[in-house]
Amino acid sequence: MKQVAVVGGGLVGSGWALVFARAGIPVRLFDASEDIRQAAPSRIRASLLDMLEFGLVDDVDAIARRIEVVDSMVDAVSAADYVQESVFERADVKTAVCAEIGAAIRDDAVVGSSSSGIPASMFTEQAPRRSRFLIAHPVNPPHLVPLVELVPAPWTDPEIVPWLREAMEQVGQVPIVVNREIEGFILNRLQGALLNEAWALLDAGLASVADIDRTVAHGLGLRWSFMGPFETIDLNAPGGIEDYAQRLGTLYHSIAQDRRDPKPWSPDLIEFATAERREVLAKPELEARSAWRNRRLMALISHKRGQPER
Incomplete structure (x- = not known):
């Protein structure tokens, strides 16, 4: 170029x-x-x-x-x-x-x-x-x-x-x-799977918006900031990916079966989630919070550049 x-x-x-x-x-x-x-x-x-x-x-x-x-x-x-x-x-x-x-x-x-x-x-x-x-x-x-x-x-x-x-x-x-066309490609299909489960958990009253966000920000997201899902599970069982699959594959299949009839994000549920978010972040503050997010990303990138890949 x-x-x-x-x-x-x-x-x-x-x-x-x-x-x-x-x-x-x-x-x-x-x-x-x-x-x-x-x-x-x-x-x-x-x-x-x-x-x-x-x-x-x-x-x-x-x-x-x-x-x-x-x-x-x-x-x-x-x-x-x-x-x-x-x-x-x-x-x-x-x-x-x-x-x-x-x-x-x-x-x-x-x-x-x-x-x-x-x-x-x-x-x-x-x-x-x-x-x-x-x-x-x-x-x-x-x-x-x-x-x-x-x-x-x-x-x-x-x-x-x-x-x-x-x-x-x-x-x-x-x-x-991506070897052939598919709606949503790879990233948004992965993100969509997590989002749809997050909305379903909220709809069932199992956790608040804030606590679901905390689960990712302080749990899954920490590992995902430097490794993907297959490497994550490869390291999460003593015998690697096949050991993890033997231990937890049945559980994940059962969870997937539980979501075989996904619901659209309903207007009432969207309103509920919006109300909780607006309690902690007023709409006029969205732009400033986005700038904060970008600066946090910059700090993370700066840190990752100083770390070995392997």
């Missing part, structure tokens, strides 16, 4: 711009909203200053200078080797934007979509140069949480996935490949 374009300048798009600029790559950022275009530079600089405090970047000005906000889609994407599309998460919006991107890119450019769960086949089928499109789904904020899910459409050029996986690794991200 020698030139990158980011289409969509909100929280995810701005984070992506930081990922590439931090790696030394010039970025052209475009958003259809003039307000978002005007706000992007200050948001990006504020993030960089926080990252500087935690030792995650060295030169704020140099990184910021690599990000140019432009006033048209064509200006952003026409010379780009790679385009990261990060517009509103709706198939019709992405269809229109990808058609515009596809008409303006070079024949050899690659376009990754930040879609959280909508497969690329739902919005790139009619796009010009559709073989150059795939999903490149980050975790928000992408400049702090490095995972990227790469999901090709049925018509994606097969040479693109290995190229983009290597390119993402070179800019400091941690890519995974």
Whole structure:
């Protein structure tokens, strides 16, 4: 990647711009909203200053200078080797934007979509140069949480996935490949399983919102911040993963059987959970708490960088 374009300048798009600029790559950022275009530079600089405090970047000005906000889609994407599309998460919006991107890119450019769960086949089928499109789904904020899910459409050029996986690794991200399209991909299906169980436990009156959150923040999440579920269980029984499966596989199967008829998140339950959360965090404080979360992530990343992988 020698030139990158980011289409969509909100929280995810701005984070992506930081990922590439931090790696030394010039970025052209475009958003259809003039307000978002005007706000992007200050948001990006504020993030960089926080990252500087935690030792995650060295030169704020140099990184910021690599990000140019432009006033048209064509200006952003026409010379780009790679385009990261990060517009509103709706198939019709992405269809229109990808058609515009596809008409303006070079024949050899690659376009990754930040879609959280909508497969690329739902919005790139009619796009010009559709073989150059795939999903490149980050975790928000992408400049702090490095995972990227790469999901090709049925018509994606097969040479693109290995190229983009290597390119993402070179800019400091941690890519995974989803071998075929599935709604929600990998991350949100895992997160969805936990969320659905959390809502079911709340609905049954078994624990409060706060105590369910504590279970993850002070229990499961501590291990999950540096290892995944298979490594976790491999280390949680003396004989490894097969020993764990023999000991607890029946229990987990029984739990899964208990949830064979999942209920949607009901309006009453959502209202109940919202009320408990608003007691501890008023709605006007959400933005400040998000900034606190980002700074906690920065501290965790800084710590992990100083620890051995093995």
